[in-house]
Amino acid sequence: MTRKIFQSIIAVVISVLLLSLALITGVLYNHFETTMLDQLRTTAQFAEQGVEQEGMAYFDSLHAQNCRVTWIAADGTVKYDNRSNPKTMENHADRQEVREAMENDSGTSVRRSSTLSEHTMYYAKRLSDGTVLRLSMSQRSVLFLMGGMLSPLVFIFLAACLLAGVLSYRVSKKIVKPLSEIDLKHPEQVETYDELSPFLQRIAAQNREIDARMAEIRKQQQEFSMITENMSEGLFVVDRNYQILSYNKSAMQIFGMDPRQEHENLLAVNRSEGFRNAVDSALKGRHTQENLELNGRVYQIIANAVCQPDFAEDMVGAVILVLDVTEKEAQEQYRREFTANVSHELKTPLTSISGIAEIIRNGIVKPEDIPHFAGKIYDESQRLITLIGDIIKLSRLDENQVPMERETVDMLEMARDVVQQLSSVARKNGVTLVANGTHGQVQGVRQVLGEMVYNLCENAVKYNRAGGRVWVDVQQVADHVVLRVKDTGIGIPAAEQGRIFERFYRVDKSHSKAVGGTGLGLSIVKHGAALHHATISVSSEPEQGTEITLTFPAA
Template identity: 35%
Template structure:
């Protein structure tokens, strides 16, 4: 039985070794589990960092859009308190920037038109309201939407500056009305006298000459009007290129030759000064510019008056100044003098002739050259028009 202790010793050694192996295996397994968890935590942290970075990026973009967007943006809660307002909306509605959290929009702004539109949006049947506001001389289109999310109500307001569109539409309507009127007047005259000729009412030689001359005069007026409308449309479309070297003094002299009969008839003294100055332009445009400006200076002058034309260079610009000592333009009309068909005194304009498009054509020609036109006038003391056109090397 001497082998029993020896066997027990061997079994004990085997047990101890097995336990160490199991412990080592468990330790390795725990280490692997710990490393796996660390990797998972690192991946989660990376994902969280990416999400946080994306959220910060989206927040920055949102703030950037709110700050620099041209439209006004306003978000109100159910109590009409401001939750968000960009600086455009603040400026448009004159909202003070303090105590937004404690005050309703009905207290923060005094714009009655906007507040009326806001009240309408609270009516269930009119949750979307569009209103045209006039603020500080500008036209603002307000789009007000009453929204609901999860039982929480609020209001989103978008304020869009539509001043250009509104004014353009008014100009289009005025242009259409003026064209209709200007075309109708000579056509009515021509039609009336034509019917009189056709019915045999006009038979005397003197009457034939008299009314025939009136028909001819009205026909010319109608033709001039149509030509001016077509020319204005061509200039607006930039159908002619500015690709010719034009000598300004020569163009002015050419315009004076065209207007010589009018100059002689009104006994106007013309003074032209200026040296040779070349401009990359279009010869017909520059000639038209001089013709229309000088013609206006003659028409709205006094018999025996003076028109002074100056051509010079001001750094990289050609400077044209046309001055007369005529009847002048009242202050209230000076801002509209370059509009199509605008006439300061319609009764006097009919006597002096013209289509009412001359100065509008001049303005379009100057704009096409990226130039600037300005006017200085005093009623009863004449008018001075200055034009600056860039000189391209």
């Protein structure tokens, strides 16, 4: 701004100097012309008197060095000229000043010569005898005069420009200084030119408006960051060229993105075909859902297009949401398996009951065999009732619908009660079942705890061998109660140990069919442990036996 003001002042000064020079030169030149004309008139008056009195003799004594004197007859013939031979001169009747003098008593004219860089002023006076006395003087042109004064004019011009430059620089600095000291954050507090007050007030108003909008934007950004950073789902916002505009911490963790690197292109984050198809579809304006397997987990990719508010066809980008659906998929798989297993487990006893009933209805069974077949129907119906009961128990545990009346339960006493309940089954299978240890108190649901211990002990007895043993041990260890059920049964292969708590899963299906059971016992144990915040551990060797440990928080 200082430079512009400086340049403007210099331009004005130079323009004024040039204009002043031209004006002064023009005024002086015009003054010289007027003075010259007055001089010609005065000289003509004296010459007129001399010619009137003396005639041609007057010119013999005339010594006019500065002007040219010409005496012209009434017909235009030159009678006398002090600088040329009259006989060689042409007729002057058509000259402007001569014609005016003939008509108006006097006449003037100016003739300019570009070759000689001068102009000549003529003054003609008609005498009483009808002749015309003409006087003329020559004067240099303006350009010629200025050329002669070029050196002093240039010196004066340069000196004036230098002085103007110094003054302009100081003036421009002085003008700009108050402007440069304006605090744009608080313009209303600045003392400066009155002419700037409306402008500064407008800036102050705009500053307040900008501050309010920025505060609102920061607030919205903080809210957005708080929401997205605390989301367990991954989030990407991309433009139409796949460039990442925003992403959250969960997205970085899911895709293993390095926070120290800048990630610009979304397709560089994951190059799988399903992921790219989801993003491509979203950028074409379609809502898309795709499943993506990554690092042993299953993620659902939900991609939606982002359009201009008023122009649905103007695509600006897409929002990609990444949800971890591993548990959901696993539950769906469990549901399908559970449905298939329940159907199978229900179908087996029902088929048996239906077949026996059909035989009896058709009269094929002998009267003495009816009690045997009736016993079969009873056994299968009991198996069916037990299965349905276990399914109901498991469903209640899944949905947290178990009565939550918690009480203090002595786990050693409960273990002894379970041993008492299973003593007849153990004797029948030739298995020794004992419970010992120390008293340990657990705060829990007595019914669920009893079912957990019962299922563990029942499995230990059923999957044992004749002459085998089952030990139930309860110990109070610091602030925990540990219950162990150890047997000398058939054991569980290491590859199968991770699945024994799944619903309807059986390690040895042929043996399981022989011993009966629903396949839901250990699943009930698992859900009961979760209900009581207990942990489960399994230690087993094939043909050596199995040990299952439950660790409860002490009451």
